[in-house]
Amino acid sequence: MSDFQTGQQVVYIDAFMPDTVEVITDIKDGWVTFNNGSRGCIATMIRPATATEIKNEKRFLEQNA
Numbered sequence: 001m002s003d004f005q006t007g008q009q010v011v012y013i014d015a016f017m018p019d020t021v022e023v024i025t026d027i028k029d030g031w032v033t034f035n036n037g038s039r040g041c042i043a044t045m046i047r048p049a050t051a052t053e054i055k056n057e058k059r060f061l062e063q064n065a
Contacts, residue, residue: 003043004032010046011059019059021049 004010008024010032022034033040053059 004046004048009049009054010034011049011053012041012045013047014045015061017045021053021057021059022046 004024004027006024006027009021010024011021012018018039022039024032024034025036026033027043030043031040032043032046049059
């Protein structure tokens with residue numbers, strides 16, 4: 001089971017992945033689909049987008065990692 005919900009805005013956690021804010025359109029067996037099937041990944045590759053990321057439509061990586 002995933003901690004995410006359909007309609008939720010998320011970003012990829014890895015810097016080499018796209019930095020766009022994605023909208024979840026489907027979740028099945030740990031696979032999360034975005035934008036009506038145009039993109040997807042396993043749930044461990046994403047996190048909820050912050051309010052700032054949603055506003056700017058772009059992921060911001062933490063600088064203290």
